[in-house]
Amino acid sequence: MKVTVLGKYGPFPSAGGNCSGYLLEGDSTKILIDCGNGTFSQLQKYINYWEIDAIILSHLHMDHISDCFIVHYAFESAMALGKRQTPLYIYTLTEPYDTYSLLGHKDVVRTKPIDPYDNIKIGNFNFSFYPTVHSKLCCAIKAKYNNKVLVYSADTEYFAGLVDFVRGCDLFICESNFISQDLSLGSSNHMASFQAGQLAREGQVKRLKLTHLHPEKPEDIVLSEAKAEFKDAELVSEGEVIEI
Ligand SMILES: [Zn+2]
Numbered sequence: 001m002k003v004t005v006l007g008k009y010g011p012f013p014s015a016g017g018n019c020s021g022y023l024l025e026g027d028s029t030k031i032l033i034d035c036g037n038g039t040f041s042q043l044q045k046y047i048n049y050w051e052i053d054a055i056i057l058s059h060l061h062m063d064h065i066s067d068c069f070i071v072h073y074a075f076e077s078a079m080a081l082g083k084r085q086t087p088l089y090i091y092t093l094t095e096p097y098d099t100y101s102l103l104g105h106k107d108v109v110r111t112k113p114i115d116p117y118d119n120i121k122i123g124n125f126n127f128s129f130y131p132t133v134h135s136k137l138c139c140a141i142k143a144k145y146n147n148k149v150l151v152y153s154a155d156t157e158y159f160a161g162l163v164d165f166v167r168g169c170d171l172f173i174c175e176s177n178f179i180s181q182d183l184s185l186g187s188s189n190h191m192a193s194f195q196a197g198q199l200a201r202e203g204q205v206k207r208l209k210l211t212h213l214h215p216e217k218p219e220d221i222v223l224s225e226a227k228a229e230f231k232d233a234e235l236v237s238e239g240e241v242i243e244i
Helices: 039-043 068-080 161-166 180-184 193-202 219-227
Strands: 002-007 021-026 029-033 054-056 088-092 109-113 119-122 125-131 139-145 148-152 171-175 208-211 241-243
Touching (some): 002 039, 021 139, 039 068, 068 088, 068 109, 139 161, 171 193, 193 219
Parallel strands (some): 088 109, 148 171
Antiparallel strands (some): 002 241, 125 139
16 A cells, blocks of 8 residues: 655645645555645646546545545546546545535536445445544544555544554554644644554554644644654655555
8 A cells, every 4th residue: 555645734734735635546546535725736746636536535624625626627627538437436424514515516526425434445445434523523534455554533632432443553644733732722623743642552553644734833843742652653744655
């Protein structure tokens, strides 16, 4: 399984940065996990966009979905030019419904509703989901391929229920939108990086990568606080390709 980090920021990007998006590849299967702003441009550095098998959205906050709306135009063009014959499917939660209802486009981009405990198969990948603690309904995503397991936390607070979901995975890509000081000040809906480290340690994951970084939080503090809990924690970088 190959994971390419297309965007690492949330809830808005730094200058020249991008929001959440991860390209998963295994043999001929190509799946985009989240489609935040900037990620569709980044995607085209690595593959022909019309070759994506599907998009899976963790939740319907704009920093995870906003490029879906220009994907409409791209796939309309790809169909018209004969580069693509079949619709692109977006697997997504249906809440909030007003946002969900905007994700499909004509007969070129269609939606497939998922629920927070679903198991689905796309190409060579098996996916399962787990509801997180966030301000909107949101799912952590587990991808299995060739006996390798990736877990992506999506957006969430720390909660003990995630430990079993991440347990023993080969790669855990975990949000770290906060530093410890934010929690002291009462911030909610996201994790501080030390909690990502704590989850990784408790779940005995093989590798931890920190993502969904806030552009105004110092990355050295994000990393050092995570390392205090899980010494091999690493920050993702945009354009990074991770083989597992
Ligand atoms: Zn987010």
